[in-house]
Amino acid sequence: MENALRTASYVSKVAERQVALKATSATLLTGVGACVLEIGAGHGHFLTAYAAAHPERTCVGLDIIAERVERANRKKNRARLGNLHFLHASAEDFLASLPENIRFADVFVLFPDPWPKRRHHKNRLMQADFLSQIAAKAGQGLRLYFRTDDTDYFAAARAVVMEHPAWQILDAPWAFEYETVFQERAPGYQSLVAALRG
Numbered sequence: 068m069e070n071a072l073r074t075a076s077y078v079s080k081v082a083e084r085q086v087a088l089k090a091t092s093a094t095l096l097t098g099v100g101a102c103v104l105e106i107g108a109g110h111g112h113f114l115t116a117y118a119a120a121h122p123e124r125t126c127v128g129l130d131i132i133a134e135r136v137e138r139a140n141r142k143k144n145r146a147r148l149g150n151l152h153f154l155h156a157s158a159e160d161f162l163a164s165l166p167e168n169i170r171f172a173d174v175f176v177l178f179p180d181p182w183p184k185r186r187h188h189k190n191r192l193m194q195a196d197f198l199s200q201i202a203a204k205a206g207q208g209l210r211l212y213f214r215t216d217d218t219d220y221f222a223a224a225r226a227v228v229m230e231h232p233a234w235q236i237l238d239a240p241w242a243f244e245y246e247t248v249f250q251e252r253a254p255g256y257q258s259l260v261a262a263l264r265g
């Protein structure tokens with residue numbers, strides 16, 4: 068009984084969070100064209116530089132750590148970027164609550180948590196369901212940019228993209244270079260660019 072109550076309370080909290088997020092996304096992203104999404108934006112270095120270089124594009128960065136989102140928003144405010152928004156939200160909640168009319172142009176996933184233990188691989192972001200969710204929100208010419216310093220995660224992510232019926236790996240350059248905090252610390256990294264199949 069206690070378990071059932073706990074589950075019900077958890078489910079209702081998730082639902083509340085997603086309702087609030089849906090309203091925020093609708094306010095920020097309706098009528099702006101296809102937007103640029105960064106998942107796990109950390110302190111916002113990359114997306115702030117990207118938004119400054121692309122003032123015509125609306126950019127959204129997500130992170131689950133509130134303090135990182137606050138720092139990212141301070142950066143955005145200092146740079147006076149009206150086309151940039153950092154939200155304290157998980158990719159899962161954000162995608163599940165996205166209003167029907169919102170589309171993505173580019174999606175960046177830079178140095179996501181690698182979850183190296185086999186039993187934790189299920190927590191990795193780059194999974195078939197994630198690719199399907201992004202594909203369902205594709206704007207014209209959608210590209211997915213993925214970069215990691217974890218060789219095992221890179222190989223797994225590459226395989227997930229190649230096995231997905233909607234996606235293919237492109238031989239295309241990285242869209243925009245700006246070193247992230249984790250990139251600066253990494254001894255090396257690998258990148259892939261993916262697009263929907265023609």
Ligand SMILES: C[S@@+](CC[C@H](N)C(=O)[O-])C[C@H]1O[C@@H](n2cnc3c(N)ncnc32)[C@H](O)[C@@H]1O
Pocket residue numbers: 106107108109110129130131132135156157158159177178179180247248249250
């Ligand atoms: C390893 S850090 C990389 C941060 C930044 N991209 C960089 O390269 O410096 C991964 C970030 O992803 C965030 N994160 C982890 N899971 C997430 C999720 N499901 N949705 C959104 N952000 C997530 C973490 O809080 C963390 O800030």
